[in-house]
Amino acid sequence: MEYLKILFNILVFPGCLFVGAMGLLLSGIDRKVLARMQKRVGPPIIQPLYDFLKLLGKETIVPKAANRKVFLGAPVVGFAALVVTAALIPVLGYRAFEGSADLIVLLYLLTIPAVALIIGGSSSGNPYAGIGISREMVTMMSYELPLICIFLAVAKKVGGSTLCFSLSQIAAYQQANGSLIGCVSLLPAAAAMLLVIPAEVGTQPFDVAEAETEILEGPLIEYSGAPLAVFKLNTSMKMYIMTALFSALFLGGLATGVTALDVLIQVLLCIALTLICMTTIHAVTARLKIEHLFKFYWTVVAGLAALSLVLVWLGF
């Protein structure tokens, strides 16, 4: 029974199926709403699922210059890492694998899919992929600085003068004291987190790594068929993971204790957050250059996060 529960947790909820479905749903909604914002009709909401299934059936071509095993293995490793990461993030009140990872671990687990994308693109031997991975890496350097400041600010707020990186403790604290977004000192951090999400997921204007119009999707340039489908799915799943992480960090007070209701609230929250920080920003901006992206994150976003850290430290 115990093992069955673990299997259920990892394969159905909150693992594989749930994350995959949520990712596809979120990207479907994102595409639809974006289209409406641009006065287009847009695809049906389940279009990403159609795309995914269609890509699965296409021929997979491995370029001659590529290292075959790494090229085909990278998307799978990224997928598995994302699923496990998603299973570790609490769905409001529901925590499947309590006590097996904390905030800092999550920060690093989130880098594995990015590294998988980089290694996969790199192994294809294509020069456009080379430029793409360079940009992907610089993007990663850009958002890690604000992200760690946000995490430390939250940890200090929850832990006081003890060390606290535990997601469960953060959830418990919010259930007792209300959502963290209600704290004045953490407002800049929440704003910074909203700006980190699109960079982490790689949506416009922070999609420099994949910039279709300049470098032809960078790391993905040589991918086709099933591996490409998996990479696309990975990006969608990241949308869910990042929005879920935001709600776990800042909106944990909304948990009701009833699992079904919690899941519903979580889904709605994720949709709302996607619309706020990905769709809207996408609709009103054009793609940045990589050096501007780096500058933006290390000054504005990191500044917000560091401000939060200092405010928390001063006891606000």
Next chain:
Amino acid sequence: MSYIHFPVIAVMTLFMGAFLTVVFGRKSKAVRNILALAASCTAFVLICCLIKPVLIDGEIISYWMGNWSPVEGYAIGIGYEIDQLGMFFALITVFTVLMSCIYSIRYMERDSALDFYNVLFLMLSGSVLGLVLTGDVFNMFIMIEIMTFTSVGLAAFRNNKAGSVEAGFKYLVIGSIGSSMTLFGVAILYGNCHTLNMAQLSSILAGKLTPSTLMAFALMFTGLAVKSYIVPFHTPAADAYTTAPASISMVFSGMVNKAGVYGMIRLVYIIFRAMDKSSVQLLMVIFGVVTMFVGVTMALAQHDFKRLLAFHSISQIGYVITAAGLGSALGLTAGLFHAMNHTLFKGLLFLCAGAVYYAAGTTNLDKLGGLSKKMPKTCICFLIGAFSISGLPPFNGFASKWLVYQAVYEKAVTSGNIFYAFATVAAVVVSVMTLASFIKVTQAVFFGQLPASLENVQEVPALMRLPMWIMSALCVLTGVFYDQVNKWLLAPAAGAALNVSGYIDRMMGEGYAAEAGVVNIPVFAARFSFWNPVVWLLLFIIVLAAFCLAIIGSSGDRASISSAPADAEDGKYATFFSGEKSMPSHVSGSDLFWGFKKNWKGYFKVMDGIHSGRVNDYALYVVCAAALITVFVFGFVR
């Protein structure tokens, strides 16, 4: 024969191996190799025999050379004293020596004057082992001297290549300044306390920080910092690691570097017992953070595989110094863990760099590329090493870095000092930059395009791959089972550094420490909050298995999935080079991060100016830093 003789025999074996090589190894290659292997294996086995009594039973071994035990409370003879801390570093040392020795058999076969190589290598090994096992500060100084001069010889070993003699010279100058400072500090201590025994010094110096002992502290601190190459003393390391043969670069970063770190830990935790002072903690953490940051940013700008690794070595030592400088049990555990992991993954990476050099004849990142198809096994080892040093879970670098962050942030919240919070941020950012830099190496050496000149590259011989596989396996195992590593290795070692009275009593007689008023600091079990790599790995494997099952299940009717056009000489399937046959990437391997570098132009300009390559400048930094440390110590250490 009782095991109390083992430590001294281990050190003697290595030195004897060096002298026997001079006598018998001049002509025959086989004799040389057998002597070197026999000496390093013997040392390895002898030290491993001490695991049971020292690490598991918690015994501290003392050994008086020539049975010159203390007379009337004064330790006159040279004493070896092996506590768990020394034992921990001794294990690191003998392991590194053995791996390097196996690797060098094939790696060095194309060089000449190999008898000198073996002599220098064995003397270096013996000196580092002696340094970590000795209980006498003057003996420690002698070992540091032997270590420095053999290192100079080895750094300049390939003297037919540009820069090696220069590297040796820089090493000589900076290293000598460091050694003389250590010697001066030892002399002051001797004048004050009339003893050179660490245990006795520790009990005499308790609470006695007179101006002269403070001077000794500042000098010895600087001297040992020079040996562990923290910024601004790092300048000779970058050159020496680059020009030395890879088997020696691995030894430099694996144990010579660690010997300096060991010396610093011994100095601040045991001889002066100064780690409860917040000023000393601040001093070490500032040095640590500056070191890790300068190291990694310099690494981002490098064009040479080994030079890049050298700067990462410097940067990773910054983590060790930061964590050890916190003065808490968690911090010291994290520092020791990272020191050990650094030996494993950096040794592995240097061996991979050596393999690339052996196979392709260059370590220039701009001239390499696409080697993963030619050297797949080396590529896998390199990726494991690169993931470990960049701290990707579940490799060992992650486990130790995660402990470092926890320790630093714990210090921040318990002391209320926001400086430590920003130190945590710096540590994380440095870790990401490390990842970036290794992505660059991966792209420039193993992936990317294969230059025409490297078409005939072959995988390196199995004897060279053996140490690489062993170290890769250890990188994974120590990362996944870090709880066990902590229990058997780190906790005893950290405990030994924090509980000095046992160390003193063992050397000077029961009750000596209590008489001198030495109190133990209680050690809390280092807290590992939430990271269960075993669970994570299991889940990961379940997902992977489910994924593979799904693929197998669905591919029955559709054979087209993962069809391989492979080597068909059909333009349709060739890599897409926008219509041209082979368009070179306009971003060369070493310039992969221009987006980052552009924003940091000013910083890199300053750094370029600082790393001028002139030994006069470098010596000046050492002297200035020594002056600053002295001023700091006199001003703030109370």
